Amino acid sequence: MLKEFKYETKVYYEDTDAGGVVYYANYLKFLERARTEMISSFELNNKKLLNNYKILIIVKSINIEYKKPAQLEDKIQIYSLIKSISKASFSMSQKIKRNDEIILNADIHLVTVNQEGKPVKIPEILEKSLKN
Amino acid sequence: MLKEFKYETKVYYEDTDAGGVVYYANYLKFLERARTEMISSFELNNKKLLNNYKILIIVKSINIEYKKPAQLEDKIQIYSLIKSISKASFSMSQKIKRNDEIILNADIHLVTVNQEGKPVKIPEILEKSLKN
Amino acid sequence: MLKEFKYETKVYYEDTDAGGVVYYANYLKFLERARTEMISSFELNNKKLLNNYKILIIVKSINIEYKKPAQLEDKIQIYSLIKSISKASFSMSQKIKRNDEIILNADIHLVTVNQEGKPVKIPEILEKSLKN
Amino acid sequence: MLKEFKYETKVYYEDTDAGGVVYYANYLKFLERARTEMISSFELNNKKLLNNYKILIIVKSINIEYKKPAQLEDKIQIYSLIKSISKASFSMSQKIKRNDEIILNADIHLVTVNQEGKPVKIPEILEKSLKN
Numbered sequence: 001m002l003k004e005f006k007y008e009t010k011v012y013y014e015d016t017d018a019g020g021v022v023y024y025a026n027y028l029k030f031l032e033r034a035r036t037e038m039i040s041s042f043e044l045n046n047k048k049l050l051n052n053y054k055i056l057i058i059v060k061s062i063n064i065e066y067k068k069p070a071q072l073e074d075k076i077q078i079y080s081l082i083k084s085i086s087k088a089s090f091s092m093s094q095k096i097k098r099n100d101e102i103i104l105n106a107d108i109h110l111v112t113v114n115q116e117g118k119p120v121k122i123p124e125i126l127e128k129s130l131k132n
Numbered sequence: 133m134l135k136e137f138k139y140e141t142k143v144y145y146e147d148t149d150a151g152g153v154v155y156y157a158n159y160l161k162f163l164e165r166a167r168t169e170m171i172s173s174f175e176l177n178n179k180k181l182l183n184n185y186k187i188l189i190i191v192k193s194i195n196i197e198y199k200k201p202a203q204l205e206d207k208i209q210i211y212s213l214i215k216s217i218s219k220a221s222f223s224m225s226q227k228i229k230r231n232d233e234i235i236l237n238a239d240i241h242l243v244t245v246n247q248e249g250k251p252v253k254i255p256e257i258l259e260k261s262l263k264n
Numbered sequence: 265m266l267k268e269f270k271y272e273t274k275v276y277y278e279d280t281d282a283g284g285v286v287y288y289a290n291y292l293k294f295l296e297r298a299r300t301e302m303i304s305s306f307e308l309n310n311k312k313l314l315n316n317y318k319i320l321i322i323v324k325s326i327n328i329e330y331k332k333p334a335q336l337e338d339k340i341q342i343y344s345l346i347k348s349i350s351k352a353s354f355s356m357s358q359k360i361k362r363n364d365e366i367i368l369n370a371d372i373h374l375v376t377v378n379q380e381g382k383p384v385k386i387p388e389i390l391e392k393s394l395k396n
Numbered sequence: 397m398l399k400e401f402k403y404e405t406k407v408y409y410e411d412t413d414a415g416g417v418v419y420y421a422n423y424l425k426f427l428e429r430a431r432t433e434m435i436s437s438f439e440l441n442n443k444k445l446l447n448n449y450k451i452l453i454i455v456k457s458i459n460i461e462y463k464k465p466a467q468l469e470d471k472i473q474i475y476s477l478i479k480s481i482s483k484a485s486f487s488m489s490q491k492i493k494r495n496d497e498i499i500l501n502a503d504i505h506l507v508t509v510n511q512e513g514k515p516v517k518i519p520e521i522l523e524k525s526l527k528n
Contacts, residue, residue: 012168013178014161014287018280018336024455025278025428027148047143047205059420063459069513072282074177096501117465130147143427150468156323157296157410161291191288195327202383204414235505249333276432277442278425293410300408311410311469337443 005041005080007034009071014063021069028062028106031094035079035110042129053123056111060089063107070096070103088108089120090130134185137173137212139166143202146232154203159236163226166210167242174261185255187244192221195239201234214262220244220251223263269305271298278385285333291368292326298342299374306393316393327371334360334367346368346394352376352383354394361369370387376385400475403430407470417465422456423500424458427490430474430480431506438525449519451508456485457501466492466499478526486507486526 009030017023019127039045039057049055070076076098083091089111114120122130141162151217171177171189183188202208208230215223221243228235246252254262268304273294280286302323303309315317338364347355347391360367378384386394405426413419433452435441445451466472472494478512485507492499508518517527 012161012165013281013283014164014289016282017277018282018284019277019452019454020282023278024458025421028424029144032146033144033420045205056415057416058465059462061459062420063457065457066408066455069454073177101517145413145415146421148414150414150416151320151322151409152414155290155410156326157289160292165287187433190282190283193329194288195325197325200322201322218290221284249303276425276429278428295407297408297412321440337441 005034005038007037007078007080009033009076009078011072011074011076013072015070016072019069021071027064027066027070027096030076030078030096031080031108032105034080034094035092038127042126044126044129049123049126050115054114055120055123055125056067056115057110058113058117060111061111062109065105067102067104068098074098076103083107084121085127085130088121091123094121103127137166137170139169139212141165141208141210143204143206143208145204145246147202148204150200155202156198158230159196159198159202162208162210162228163212163238163240166212166226167224170212171258174258176258182247182257183243184244185258187252187255189242190245190249192241192243194241197237199234199236200230202230206230209237215239216250217254217259217262220253222254248263269298269362270357271301271342271344273297273342275336275339278301280336281298283333288330289331291328291334293370294340294360295340295344295370298344298391299356299359302344303390306390307326308390308393311329311389313387314379314390317390318378319384320379321374322377322381323388324373324375326373327368330360331366334362338362340367347371349386349391349394352385359369362374401430401434401447403474405429405437405474406467406470407468407472411466414469415465417467422463423460423462423466423492426474426492427474427476427502427504429490430476430490434476438522440522440525445519445522446511448486449522451516451519452511453495453506453507454513456469456505457503458526461501463498463500464494466494468478472499479503480519481523481526484517486518486524 010022012114014020014027041088076096078096111119112122147154147158210228212226224240226238243251245253279286279290342360344358356372358370375383376386411418411422434505474492476490488504490502509514510516
């Protein structure tokens with residue numbers, strides 16, 4: 001993917017913790033929502049990938065750098081970029097911003113697996129979209 | 133509020149459980165997002181209510197009837213209606229639908245409290261909006 | 265069940281929100297953990313019920329009264345009591361306490377369903393345990 | 397800390413997703429529970445650190461390698477090890493196991509901050525425990 005995919009969401013009470021900011025695990029939900037919306041922008045979705053192509057996309061590794069906390073009612077933007085693609089996996093970089101401020105940076109390695117969890121070739125239709 | 137407030141959201145992996153449907157507690161997150169967006173439609177928000185009026189809106193009781201499960205990738209609509217208002221509390225009915233199907237019905241009693249958790253009069257600006 | 269089943273857990277950051285207390289939906293997780301541990305005390309579990317008896321226990325309705333908020337690091341006790349049993353459903357009352365203080369009271373109606381979500385008779389082994 | 401701190405927990409419905417396994421963000425909750433229990437084993441806790449020492453411990457970065465998925469009803473063990481300590485931060489390695497199988501490995505960098513989010517020196521009482 002040559003250009004970043006942008007997805008916007010908002011911080012609700014459910015996302016925050018008693019520290020007054022977004023709970024550190026909940027940012028991973030925002031990242032996953034953004035990846036899901038990126039897949040949807042390819043006219044695909046997790047359900048279709050499972051039903052028609054018998055695959056799931058799972059996270060193999062993730063590196064996150066927390067830069068600034070997001071807070072209740074914040075509108076945040078998640079930017080997703082495909083960095084490389086191989087036979088049964090691909091790498092992405094994602095960042096969460098609040099307008100000009102960087103909230104966090106993430107590097108993620110994803111693998112396509114079958115329902116038994118074994119790595120399988122990325123379906124052509126998905127591979128093509130990831131490369132565009 | 134004479135008319136229902138409508139809010140739409142989508143079911144992501146984070147919302148589901150191993151039963152393949154939305155986890156029963158997570159519907160309460162959708163209900164809260166819808167209430168937050170209703171408050172926002174009054175040009176208010178939870179942060180303003182806390183900073184400017186020193187109040188929080190808390191849930192005192194909730195009755196939920198689960199009718200049908202929502203599933204991954206479903207687009208769901210949450211309808212929120214103010215049913216009655218008293219000095220320091222108000223009642224709402226909320227329902228979650230997937231187009232024509234009812235997912236759940238909820239009756240909720242909410243109270244305005246100060247930061248110590250004591251009930252306080254609903255701020256006039258909020259009361260006026262709730263009555264409209 | 266003639267006697268209450270007691271389960272204890274603790275409030276972590278993940279359970280709280282920016283209001284400084286447990287997020288209202290997260291109490292339902294504590295209730296479900298307690299029900300799961302009650303089932304486990306019968307030498308059964310959700311996995312066995314699904315694999316051996318092809319059933320899931322789902323929540324049909326829940327009424328919750330929030331009395332006092334639980335806070336970070338609180339140790340809380342969840343008491344679960346079977347109130348009535350019919351062919352394919354049963355009712356429970358659950359309460360969450362922090363030692364002598366009541367945090368919340370809940371009434372819950374549960375149904376045993378097959379994997380298609382249709383109500384099915386409660387397996388005898390479970391029925392017997394629920395009645396004890 | 398010369399020896400690993402061990403904490404055990406169990407996978408409930410709340411932790412899983414429609415893929416049938418633990419949702420990738422929820423492992424971070426298990427890691428945080430384990431860190432909280434490690435702090436408690438020092439006769440400290442998050443509340444005391446905040447009230448008596450005016451500090452919070454926040455995650456600055458995390459690297460996670462997902463090896464195998466955990467599933468409903470699994471009993472999992474989280475092992476936590478302090479790797480290095482500096483003035484206002486420390487590094488840990490954590491792993492989640494299901495008996496002999498590794499579920500995930502994590503490297504985490506934590507910082508002690510004041511309530512404004514500014515890094516502050518690790519309180520002596522905590523530093524001493526981390527070094528033991």
